[in-house]
Amino acid sequence: MKLIEDANQHALTRILEGEPRLIDIVPARQLIPGLRERMILHAGPPISWDRMCGPMRGAVAGAIVFEGWAQDLPTATKLAASGEIEFHPNHHFGAVGPMTGMTTMSMPLFVVENARFSNRAYCAINEGLGKVMRFGGNDASVLKRLAWLRDVFGPTLGEAIRAAGGIDLKSIVARGLSMGDELHQRNLACSSVFLREIAPWMARTSTENAVLAECLAFIGQNDQFFLNIAMAMGKAITDPANGIRGSTIVTTMCRNGTDFGIRVSGLGEQWFTAPVEMPEGLYFAGYSEKDANPDMGDSAIVETIGLGGFAMAAAPAVAGFVGAGAPSEAGNFTRSMGEITVAQNPEWTIAAMDFAGVPTGIDIRLVVDSGVVPVINTGIAHREPGIGQVGAGVVKAPLACFQQAIVAIAKDLGVS
Amino acid sequence: MTDQDRPQYQQLLARKVEVVNVGLEGFVKDLRDCDIGVVHVDWKPSAGGDPQMAALLAKLGV
Numbered sequence: 321m322k323l324i325e326d327a328n329q330h331a332l333t334r335i336l337e338g339e340p341r342l343i344d345i346v347p348a349r350q351l352i353p354g355l356r357e358r359m360i361l362h363a364g365p366p367i368s369w370d371r372m373c374g375p376m377r378g379a380v381a382g383a384i385v386f387e388g389w390a391q392d393l394p395t396a397t398k399l400a401a402s403g404e405i406e407f408h409p410n411h412h413f414g415a416v417g418p419m420t421g422m423t424t425m426s427m428p429l430f431v432v433e434n435a436r437f438s439n440r441a442y443c444a445i446n447e448g449l450g451k452v453m454r455f456g457g458n459d460a461s462v463l464k465r466l467a468w469l470r471d472v473f474g475p476t477l478g479e480a481i482r483a484a485g486g487i488d489l490k491s492i493v494a495r496g497l498s499m500g501d502e503l504h505q506r507n508l509a510c511s512s513v514f515l516r517e518i519a520p521w522m523a524r525t526s527t528e529n530a531v532l533a534e535c536l537a538f539i540g541q542n543d544q545f546f547l548n549i550a551m552a553m554g555k556a557i558t559d560p561a562n563g564i565r566g567s568t569i570v571t572t573m574c575r576n577g578t579d580f581g582i583r584v585s586g587l588g589e590q591w592f593t594a595p596v597e598m599p600e601g602l603y604f605a606g607y608s609e610k611d612a613n614p615d616m617g618d619s620a621i622v623e624t625i626g627l628g629g630f631a632m633a634a635a636p637a638v639a640g641f642v643g644a645g646a647p648s649e650a651g652n653f654t655r656s657m658g659e660i661t662v663a664q665n666p667e668w669t670i671a672a673m674d675f676a677g678v679p680t681g682i683d684i685r686l687v688v689d690s691g692v693v694p695v696i697n698t699g700i701a702h703r704e705p706g707i708g709q710v711g712a713g714v715v716k717a718p719l720a721c722f723q724q725a726i727v728a729i730a731k732d733l734g735v736s
Numbered sequence: 737m738t739d740q741d742r743p744q745y746q747q748l749l750a751r752k753v754e755v756v757n758v759g760l761e762g763f764v765k766d767l768r769d770c771d772i773g774v775v776h777v778d779w780k781p782s783a784g785g786d787p788q789m790a791a792l793l794a795k796l797g798v
Contacts, residue, residue, distance in 0.1 A: 321795070321796055321797035324796060324797050325797065568796070685793055685796055685797070685798045686798070688783055688789060688793060689782050689783060689790075689793050689798045690780070691780060691783075691784050723789060726789065726792055726793065726796070727792070729796070730792045730795070730796060733796075735792065735795045735796060736792075
């Protein structure tokens, strides 16, 4: 159908022409006008408190205490259950968040600007490993780190980013892909390249050596630091491709621990959801499948732009880490995702695939026709609130989301 | 009886057989176990065989 082919070409062009730059770190309330007291943005499609999974509830309780809307976690949980807290998806406010994806008014957010289309997208700062809010952690150590990110790290890094005049992100991703990152479960190379670029600016703008050292160490000790920047980048790249009538290109994939949701360019803001699947992967010592929570997070935005599971061939070591088979099989994931995408990204290439570009532009028609669904590299959270990450794996997007979207776009185009 | 006198399928089997297997992969192993060359084509019916969805996809241009 020519209308669809033209619309898809338009959407693809907008994705490929994106010029994402990290330009600042700013408290969420200054970036998102609608974000107010007693309002929490979360990962995934819309969800109410009664349907939230354990880690999501744990993170919500922690965020409420962090913002000072309750004095302790039990009171916060009661407040959340009372209906006095508003819940909305990050995606409705130009934002994304990993795993539980908590965004509240005082949290500092990365600001990524897509210079080609003059739009912006936001994501909170990666908290590091161990017990963290994105995995449902909510104890004093978690809240203390969030306060440090808000009061010290965010302002320090933000000042350096502004002084640098922003940081080009496409080139960092291109280099990371050639250094073994796939940008979802491995961000070691991109985090290191980012640190190399920003460190001189942090040294120039920081006035206290101790603070500077602490901030540099925080980035340097976190292999996944760049993930949240890549997520804001993904959101900034895909938003301009949304809302093109007739386009069957996916512009959002995300999950909230209960539902998996997608949005499709030609269908605008409409969600298509299905129960989220359990990741298949490897577990840290002492944990197993029985501890795992179903998949969650807005981080699948990186797969939506051809990274993560779609770029597995760039990161053979990840295939082993996430239990996806031998490193030599990593290329099969990327080739398979090539069957459900309309193009390759010539700016992001994979040496191990003879410099083929990452598979880009998921077409819901190709997904439903072939039965091949997007694969997402993911962390695995404990199903109980407050414990944190217990493993890493691969999860498949539910086919039902794409089937619903096919029916909806057929209806929209008068096809029956 | 010469080769030309035999039914066509018997002529086919009188020579070394090369097989193209389409769809179900289970047949491939049996043939290979018999030392028969096989090329497997990974094929599935559109939309997993759902006729309504396949019809919609056809109209939408797959």
